Amino acid sequence: SAVISQKPSRDICQRGTSLTIQCQVDSQVTMMFWYRQQPGQSLTLIATANQGSEATYESGFVIDKFPISRPNLTFSTLTVSNMSPEDSSIYLCSVEENHHQYFGPGTRLLVL
Amino acid sequence: KQEVTQIPAALSVPEGENLVLNCSFTDSAIYNLQWFRQDPGKGLTSLLLIQSSQREQTSGRLNASLDKSSGRSTLYIAASQPGDSATYLCAAYSGGGADGLTFGKGTHLIIQP
Numbered sequence: 001s002a003v004i005s006q007k008p009s010r011d012i013c014q015r016g017t018s019l020t021i022q023c024q025v026d027s028q029v030t031m032m033f034w035y036r037q038q039p040g041q042s043l044t045l046i047a048t049a050n051q052g053s054e055a056t057y058e059s060g061f062v063i064d065k066f067p068i069s070r071p072n073l074t075f076s077t078l079t080v081s082n083m084s085p086e087d088s089s090i091y092l093c094s095v096e097e098n099h100h101q102y103f104g105p106g107t108r109l110l111v112l
Numbered sequence: 113k114q115e116v117t118q119i120p121a122a123l124s125v126p127e128g129e130n131l132v133l134n135c136s137f138t139d140s141a142i143y144n145l146q147w148f149r150q151d152p153g154k155g156l157t158s159l160l161l162i163q164s165s166q167r168e169q170t171s172g173r174l175n176a177s178l179d180k181s182s183g184r185s186t187l188y189i190a191a192s193q194p195g196d197s198a199t200y201l202c203a204a205y206s207g208g209g210a211d212g213l214t215f216g217k218g219t220h221l222i223i224q225p
Contacts (some may be wrong), residue, residue, distance in 0.1 A: 103156040
């Protein structure tokens with residue numbers, strides 16, 4: 001199974017700033033996914049990122065707020081832009097392998 | 113749009129009991145269904161994956177069943193232990209290429225020593 005790491009593991013940020021979260025996989029994968037888990041809620045898919053193409057965003061999420069890069073088959077970044085306290089969440093990276101989805105440890109973000 | 117519901121939202125039982133966690137989904141056209149475990153401050157650990165053509169999967173003390181026609185899945189935990197305390201998430205996968213998983217809100221489980 002794929003092993004996924006994320007950086008940073010946690011951060012505290014001021015409103016109006018931006019944070020870029022990195023996701024690294026130990027194998028080449030086609031599909032990478034970014035999820036958000038708000039406090040007390042379940043996971044919600046933000047977008048799907050394929051290498052070499054624009055990310056596909058779910059309803060309610062836009063590229064200006066959550067720009068995503070996917071420069072190669074093992075790496076992706078998610079930026080949370082112009083943050084507000086409502087962006088305080090856990091952000092998780094995920095990959096698909098043989099129709100199984102594997103998750104990174106998550107990035108715990110607190111916006112003050 | 114797929115919706116996944118988990119019941120109960122929280123459960124606290126004494127150690128040693130057998131227990132059942134429930135998951136229901138609105139769209140039966142799923143490719144598979146996964147059960148995950150989430151520990152505080154950590155990511156998700158995949159427990160069991162049931163393909164749409166399967167009825168159940170077993171791993172150790174865990175058994176997951178799937179009834180696509182009724183839109184239900186259950187996770188059975190035998191002889192519960194304090195180390196089983198965690199949040200258990202059910203997620204449906206439609207298999208549509210770029211589709212991710214649709215998650216329930218989870219069942220927060222506490223096993224009392």
